[in-house]
Amino acid sequence: MSSQEPKAQNSALSPSRRDVLAGALAAVAGLTMTWKGQALAGEGEKVLRVAMTVSDIPLTTGQPSQGTEGIRFIGTTIYDSLIAWDLSSGEKAATLRAGLAESWSVDANDKTLWTLKLRKGVTFHDGSEFNADAVVWNFDKLMKKDAPQFDQAQSVQASQYYGSISSWSKVDDNTVQIRSKKPDAAFPYSLVNLFFSSPKRWEEVGGDWNKFASQPSGTGPWVVDKLVPRERIELKGNQNYWDEARRPKSDRLVLLPMPDANTRVAALLAGQVDFVEAPPPDAIPRLQGAGMQIVTNAYPHVWCYEISTMEDSAFHDVRVRQAANLAIDRDGMVALLGGLAIPAKGMVNEGHPWFGNPTFKLRYDPDEAKKLLAEAGYGPDKPAKLKIIIAPSGSGQMQPIAMNELIKENYRAVGIDLEFEVLDWETLRGRRRAGAFAPENKGRDGVNNSWAFWDPDIALLKTAASSETPPTGYNWGKFTDAKADELVSAARNAFDAAEQDKILAELHAHVVDQAMWVWAVHDLNPRALAPNVKGFVQAQSWLQDLTPVVVE
Structure with missing residues (x-):
C-alpha cells in the first residue's frame, strides 16, 4: 500500500470550518443513539462501518446506480462479473x-x-x-x-x-x-x-425486481442482511464464497450514505464509522491529530469537463477549447485540495503508456488563453458564454463546488462567462447518459463528471469515436474527428497489447491537441480510516476490495 502525507499549511481548521465541523459533530451526536439502537452487530461480530459519498443506497438488483461508487460498494460486494x-x-x-x-x-x-x-x-x-x-x-x-x-x-x-x-x-x-x-x-x-x-431468487419473489432489491442474491463475497433506503445497508461476510482468498475478514459490512464531507469527518471523529471516503482537505490535520489514518494512492482518474463540440456551443471552436484548458490554475486547485491531487496534462497522467507526445501542453497560461479567445472572436466586451452541469457531491467528485468556483474565477479573468446548473449526482448521471444533443441538455456546454481511464474503452475509445455517443458510448458532446475515428478503429483491431498501446498513445496525443475535453486534476483518492482499521490495501483503481479489512 502506498500513501502520501498531504500538504497542510495550517495545523488548525479555520474558524468557519470549525463551526461547520462542530455543527456536523452535533448532528452525528444526535444520530448516535439511533445507530446504537438499531443493533448493527451481533454479539462478538467484527463490524466495518463505511461512510460513502452518495446520498442513497445504490440499486441492489445487480446493476448498481450511483456511478462507479455504486459498483464499488454494491456491484463488487454482493455480485461478481465474468x-x-x-x-x-x-x-x-x-x-x-x-x-x-x-x-x-x-x-x-x-x-x-x-x-x-x-x-x-x-x-x-x-x-x-x-x-x-x-x-x-x-x-x-x-x-x-x-x-x-x-x-x-x-x-x-x-x-x-x-x-x-x-x-x-x-x-x-x-x-x-x-x-x-x-x-x-x-x-x-x-x-x-x-x-x-x-x-431462482427472482422467481421466488414473483418476478418482481422491486422485491428482489430488498433481498438480492448474487455470488459475491458479501450477502445483504438489512437494507434501509437512504440510511444504510448491512452485509454479512459470505464464508462460502468461491474464492477462499477473498472471504471477508469482517463479519459484517455497514454502508452509510453521507454526501456531506463534514458529516463524514464528524462521524469518524465521533466513532460512528470506521472508514470514510473523500475527507475534505482542510479537515486532514484534525483527523491526523486524532490518530486517524490518511491513505492515498495514484490511480487512473481525472476530474474534468466533458464538453459539447456541437455548432451551438462556443466549444465548437478548438481555440475556445484550448483556451478553457489554458485558463485553469491547476497548481492553485492542488493547493485548494490540500495537495491531494496532481495537475492534469490530458486524459491520462504523464508517464502512462497511453500518454504519447501531445504538442498542445496543458498548463496555466492566461495570456495565451486570452489570445486564443480573441482569435475566436471573444473578448472583454464579448465573453464566451458557457453553461456546465455540476453536482455538489458524488462518486469521485472530490470537492466539486469549491473546485468549480475556482475555475469560474479563472475563466472570468480571461473572458469566459461560466454558469453552473447544479443537480443531484444521480440526476447529473442521467443527463450525461442522454448526451449533449438531448432536448434536456439544450444550452448546456458540458458536464462535470470525474472520469476513470483504467481501460481503453472508458479512457479513449468510447470517448473519442464519433460513433460512440450516449447511451452506449461516452462521447457526450459529439466530438467528431476523422483522425480520431481512424485511430480508434486501429486500436480495436490491435490484438497485440504493445501494438495497441502505441496506437492509444497516438490517439491520446491527438485528442489532447484537439482539446476534446477540459481536464483539471488527477486526484489521489484520499480516505480516512480509524486507527484500529487493519488490512486495507489501496489499489491503484477507483474500485477497492474491502474483504481483507477488519476493525481490531
Whole structure:
C-alpha cells in the first residue's frame, strides 16, 4: 500500500470550518443513539462501518446506480462479473483477472467471437447454481426487451457496458459464447461491470425486481442482511464464497450514505464509522491529530469537463477549447485540495503508456488563453458564454463546488462567462447518459463528471469515436474527428497489447491537441480510516476490495 502525507499549511481548521465541523459533530451526536439502537452487530461480530459519498443506497438488483461508487460498494460486494479487476496490490495499476469465467479467448478466425469457460462449483447466495443458463438469463435481463426478466432500470445502468455486444449463447453448462458487434481487442473490459443476479431468487419473489432489491442474491463475497433506503445497508461476510482468498475478514459490512464531507469527518471523529471516503482537505490535520489514518494512492482518474463540440456551443471552436484548458490554475486547485491531487496534462497522467507526445501542453497560461479567445472572436466586451452541469457531491467528485468556483474565477479573468446548473449526482448521471444533443441538455456546454481511464474503452475509445455517443458510448458532446475515428478503429483491431498501446498513445496525443475535453486534476483518492482499521490495501483503481479489512 502506498500513501502520501498531504500538504497542510495550517495545523488548525479555520474558524468557519470549525463551526461547520462542530455543527456536523452535533448532528452525528444526535444520530448516535439511533445507530446504537438499531443493533448493527451481533454479539462478538467484527463490524466495518463505511461512510460513502452518495446520498442513497445504490440499486441492489445487480446493476448498481450511483456511478462507479455504486459498483464499488454494491456491484463488487454482493455480485461478481465474468472478468474482474485484481485489486490486491497498491504498487501497480490494477489488471484483469478471472472472475466467474476462468478463461476467455477470441476466435483465431473470427475476431468478433469470444468463448468464456465458466468457473465450476459457484453458487448464488440462495444456494442455486451459477452456470451458462444463468449467464444467458442475465444478459437477457439487460438486453432482451421481450424477456420476462428484462429490467429497464438495470438496462439503463448497464447500457454503456453492453453496447458492444451483439449476441450471446450457451455452448454447454460451463461455456458461453459472446459476439461483439465488430472486432474489438478491448472487449474483455466491457464485461468487468456486468453483474449476475440469481434467476431462482427472482422467481421466488414473483418476478418482481422491486422485491428482489430488498433481498438480492448474487455470488459475491458479501450477502445483504438489512437494507434501509437512504440510511444504510448491512452485509454479512459470505464464508462460502468461491474464492477462499477473498472471504471477508469482517463479519459484517455497514454502508452509510453521507454526501456531506463534514458529516463524514464528524462521524469518524465521533466513532460512528470506521472508514470514510473523500475527507475534505482542510479537515486532514484534525483527523491526523486524532490518530486517524490518511491513505492515498495514484490511480487512473481525472476530474474534468466533458464538453459539447456541437455548432451551438462556443466549444465548437478548438481555440475556445484550448483556451478553457489554458485558463485553469491547476497548481492553485492542488493547493485548494490540500495537495491531494496532481495537475492534469490530458486524459491520462504523464508517464502512462497511453500518454504519447501531445504538442498542445496543458498548463496555466492566461495570456495565451486570452489570445486564443480573441482569435475566436471573444473578448472583454464579448465573453464566451458557457453553461456546465455540476453536482455538489458524488462518486469521485472530490470537492466539486469549491473546485468549480475556482475555475469560474479563472475563466472570468480571461473572458469566459461560466454558469453552473447544479443537480443531484444521480440526476447529473442521467443527463450525461442522454448526451449533449438531448432536448434536456439544450444550452448546456458540458458536464462535470470525474472520469476513470483504467481501460481503453472508458479512457479513449468510447470517448473519442464519433460513433460512440450516449447511451452506449461516452462521447457526450459529439466530438467528431476523422483522425480520431481512424485511430480508434486501429486500436480495436490491435490484438497485440504493445501494438495497441502505441496506437492509444497516438490517439491520446491527438485528442489532447484537439482539446476534446477540459481536464483539471488527477486526484489521489484520499480516505480516512480509524486507527484500529487493519488490512486495507489501496489499489491503484477507483474500485477497492474491502474483504481483507477488519476493525481490531
